Amino acid sequence: MEKIRAKKSLGQNFLIDNNICGKIVDHLSLEATDNVLEIGSGRGALTDILVNYPLNSLEIIEKDDYLRKDLLEKYSQILSAENDALSVDWDKRADKKYKIVANLPYNIASKLIWDIVSSKMNWERCVFMVQYEVARRLAAKEGSKTYGALSAWVQNFAEVKYLFKVPPHLFFPAPKVDSAVVLFYPKASLALDEKESLRKLLHICFSMRRKQLQKILRQYWTNDIEVWFKNEGLRFEDRPEILSPEQFKKLAFLLKNKILT
Numbered sequence: 269m270e271k272i273r274a275k276k277s278l279g280q281n282f283l284i285d286n287n288i289c290g291k292i293v294d295h296l297s298l299e300a301t302d303n304v305l306e307i308g309s310g311r312g313a314l315t316d317i318l319v320n321y322p323l324n325s326l327e328i329i330e331k332d333d334y335l336r337k338d339l340l341e342k343y344s345q346i347l348s349a350e351n352d353a354l355s356v357d358w359d360k361r362a363d364k365k366y367k368i369v370a371n372l373p374y375n376i377a378s379k380l381i382w383d384i385v386s387s388k389m390n391w392e393r394c395v396f397m398v399q400y401e402v403a404r405r406l407a408a409k410e411g412s413k414t415y416g417a418l419s420a421w422v423q424n425f426a427e428v429k430y431l432f433k434v435p436p437h438l439f440f441p442a443p444k445v446d447s448a449v450v451l452f453y454p455k456a457s458l459a460l461d462e463k464e465s466l467r468k469l470l471h472i473c474f475s476m477r478r479k480q481l482q483k484i485l486r487q488y489w490t491n492d493i494e495v496w497f498k499n500e501g502l503r504f505e506d507r508p509e510i511l512s513p514e515q516f517k518k519l520a521f522l523l524k525n526k527i528l529t
Contacts, residue, residue: 283313283371283397285438293317295395295431295451296367300324305361307353307370307380312339314369319345325364329353353380358387368394374443377402378418385425385452386463394426394452403430403448410512416477417470423513424466427453458517461528466520468527473508473516480505488526496522 283289293314296304300322309315309330318326325347330336336349350356354376368391372380377398384394398406401414406422407430408415422428431449436442458466476484482504485493497504500515511519520527 281371281373281439281441281443282310283434283438284440285434286313288434288438289313289317291432292369292371292395292397292449295449296369296393298323298367303327303364303366305329305366305368307368308372309339310335310371312342314371315339315343315346318369319343329356358384358389361387361389363390365390365392367392369396370394371397374399374402374445378405381406381452382418382421385422385454386457388457391454393454395431395449396452397434397447397449399443400433400446400448403450406430406450410515411509413509415509417474420470420511420513420516421466422452424517425455425457427455429453461524462517462521465524465527466517469516469520469523472527473511477508480507481511484508485523488523493519493522 296302298304298318298321301324303325304318304323305327306314306318307329309328310332312335315328323345326343326345327348327350328336328339328346329350329352330339331352333351336351340346340349366389368384370380377396381394381396381398384391402418404414405416405418407428408419410420429451431451434447434449436444436446439447473481473484481497481502482489494504496519500518502510502515
């Protein structure tokens with residue numbers, strides 16, 4: 269394992285600091301009844317800690333065939349393993365409740381988090397390490413420069429808590445940017461048509477984020493929308509980043525029949 273070279277094609281940057289690994293696992297608040305899913309197990313920095321807990325089950329997802337097989341041979345505690353997180357149907361993992369932990373490759377982190385938190389998967393907390401700038405967007409509040417579609421989407425499905433930054437020298441090979449760890453707790457889910465309406469609304473608004481909301485929503489504008497803006501204390505000339513995640517959800521519901529046609 270020590271001589272393994274990181275594969276750029278898989279976005280591999282292996283965490284090599286035991287103290288950080290311990291802090292990440294600590295935020296899972298593990299109990300003996302827990303089912304844990306680790307995404308991107310790599311060389312097993314987190315796995316080596318997880319196997320020392322008396323868990324109900326431990327599953328891993330690791331795309332690197334050699335690393336995945338090595339961990340399966342090393343630890344009999346691993347219940348099952350998959351090879352590609354991007355091809356997982358998260359909706360089908362509703363049979364038991366999971367705690368999820370991951371050191372996510374930078375190039376897939378946003379999509380994975382977007383998909384996981386909004387899925388039907390039964391999860392009770394996630395602890396993800398991502399690129400620092402992505403962590404800032406995930407936890408961003410409305411009105412800030414880092415607030416965008418990712419922020420509004422994820423925060424409609426999860427409570428997001430920024431935990432701490434991780435510098436490049438704690439990885440091998442060292443990335444060119446900082447990383448950060450973020451904690452998620454689930455909120456109530458949305459119906460399928462409500463999710464699709466919210467997704468489309470966020471795409472429309474943030475693809476034109478410099479324009480005023482009344483101009484962006486011109487083709488959907490009605491008296492009901494005008495009244496809603498006034499009741500929410502919003503101005504027609506406001507820009508998308510002013511709306512809170514909850515307001516985007518409410519607006520998506522109002523526009524559902526128009527935006528999905």
